[in-house]
Amino acid sequence: MKLFRFLLYISLLSIIGCGDGPGQRADFDETIGSAAAGDTQISVRDGLALVEVMEAGRLDLWLSAPTQEITFTTGPSAVSDWDLTLRNAPADSVLSIVTGDATAVAVTTGLPTEKHWHLRLPPDAVTTVHIAPPDAGLAGPIRIAMLSDIQEAMSQVQDIFARINDDPSIRFVLSAGDITDNGSAEEYDRFRRELGGLHVPFYATCGNHDVSIGDMIWHRQLGRHSFHFNFRGAAFTLADSADATIDPKVYRWLEAWLDDGRDRWHLFITHLPPVDPNGVRNGSFSSRREAAKLISALAGGAVDLAVFGHIHTHVAYTLGGIECHISGGGGGWPMRWDGLARHFLTMDIDPVAQDHDVKVVEIQ
Incomplete structure (x- = not known):
């Protein structure tokens, strides 16, 4: 009986996580995207990028969305010349100066998802830059991929990335989480290295495995757990439910x-x-x-499609009149009896026609 209770306890922890609580994660989400160095402050709109490095003349960001708006506020003694590096960015991203008298020069980098510019910022000024693919603000058809629940199959993920790379029409990959098996810093480091083999950005919310250790490792590696962005006329919302609940603060954002x-x-x-x-x-x-409550909110908000992970198979069903898919096919403990191999989804989205088509891509 004691052994049964212990195994049940471990099972529950694997479902709901045992690290930082959802309220703590929501609080930390609000801190993402702001930093200062010397006489310069920066702010990323909606916290859609993690500040990895900010020091005099250098700013490195990890992106959570394909479009970015960054505001630099410089004092009279601020450094003028800056190296700006964006990781997890679309390969066709371009930088434009929205406000201010700054200048920017693009620099070629090695990875398709890494972009680099030399910026010259005027002192004692506010400068806003916009970074996005040229068509980001034009409503029109897009194709994206969906990959969740990689977990202990991280060593095999390159075959999925290769299949995604084979389709140049895929603009980015979204994930419902459980990227890692236990949420350790070493696993996140490994995953960041594995992403070097993917030619498009990867934007994710967290799963229960990703936050099981806690210590805000996700925040330090990937940024926000819950966020929202628009691209080509479509809206994308990713919300943290790693503890089998959504925090009240995230409901207010929602x-x-x-x-x-x-x-x-x-x-x-x-x-x-x-x-x-x-x-x-x-x-x-x-x-x-x-x-x-959540289903009612999504239906009332006229959500067109909802996708979940956690269960390591694919299921298509309907909740509150909304088309839903469970897709946890990244490799974590597959439910072998259903005959479905590791997989990801492709989604063809037409925001103008308000239509979409979801397909399963199996990896044998």
Whole structure:
């Protein structure tokens, strides 16, 4: 009996995580995207980039979205010449000066997802730059991929990345989390290195495995857990449900994000399904009342598609009139009896026609 209780306890920890709580993670989300060095301050709009390095004349960012707006506020003694490096960026990103008298010169880098510019900023001024692919603000068809629950199969992920790279129409990859198996800094370091083999950016929310150790490792490696962005007329929302619940602060953000996406085609992503459609894994929110609350909010916000992870297979079903997919095919403990191999999804999205098509791509 004691052994059974111990195994049950470990099983529950694997479902809901045991590290930093959802409230702590939401609080830290609000700190992402701001930093200062000397007489210069920077702010990334909506916290959509992690400041990896900021020192006099150097700024390195890890992106959580394909479009970025960065504001530099310089004092009278601020350094003028800056090296700006963006990692996890679209290969076709271009930089434009929105406000201020700054200048920018692009510098060639090795990786397709790493972009570099030399900036010259005027002192005692506010300068805003916009970085995005040229077509980011034009509503039109896009193709993206979805990959979740890599976990202990990280050593095999390059074959999935190769399949994604074979399709040049894919603009970026989204993930519902469980990138790592136990959320250690070493695993995140490994995953960042593995991303060097992917030709497009990878934007993710966290899963329960990713935060099981805690210590805000995700924040230091990837940035926010919950965020929202628009691209080519479509809205994308990723929300942290790693503890089988969504924090009240994130629900408040979600209200605004749903309002923003109400008249756009809108994709919602979170790790745990609010409702497990078959009950085999009991992989759902810990509260049915909260699950109903979330489904009602998404339906009321006219969300077009919702995608979840956590369950290591693919299931297509409907919640509250919304098309939903569970896709946890990155390699973590596959549910072998369903006959589905490791997989990812492709999504063809037409924001103008308010339409989409989801396909499963198996990796044999």
